[in-house]
Amino acid sequence: MSRIRAAYWDPDGARYGIPTYWWRGAPPGYATRRQLRAAGLRPGGQPIAAQVLWRGVGGTRAAYLYRVDLARPKRTATPAQRAAIGKALAARRKCPTCGTVRPYYIPRSLGECLACAYPLEDAA
Structure with a gap:
């Protein structure tokens, strides 16, 4: 495991407070808001379940992950x-x-x- 990946590897949340993974290192069952929207789902009020951290322009970037099994269908306009x-x-x-x-x-x-x-x- 590279040093960058090791710095962002915290699956139990001891270092960052919530489970943390490196870029493209999250286990199945988690999705970002954009991925949920593409699948026709929404977070539905659930708290952030995990995060993905990576080194980007201006410092460390983060993407929050939600559990797919707790996601609800997207609402449609009447x-x-x-x-x-x-x-x-x-x-x-x-x-x-x-x-x-x-x-x-x-x-x-x-x-x-x-x-x-x-x-x-x-x-x-």
Whole structure:
């Protein structure tokens, strides 16, 4: 075992407080949030079960691991929530000055569409 791997090998949690493994050294049954999301799962309120440490840019990096057997299925949005999201996104495309629905989101810095914000450039 290399020195770097040995520095991050703490399966009983004596040194770091929680079980710690090196990069790609975690046993099966553990997953990161991103891995859970890819599998259609979420942590579901469970505490962090372990961590992976590795040497990265700016120092030691960490990724927290959760138990896959305690993970819950991802929640999906209801039809009413999806409709509300659609309306909110459509409202972001409607110009408050001219009332035109644009194919882009109205810039918050301008507060109106580009045609209303820069009328001289549009006429040229």
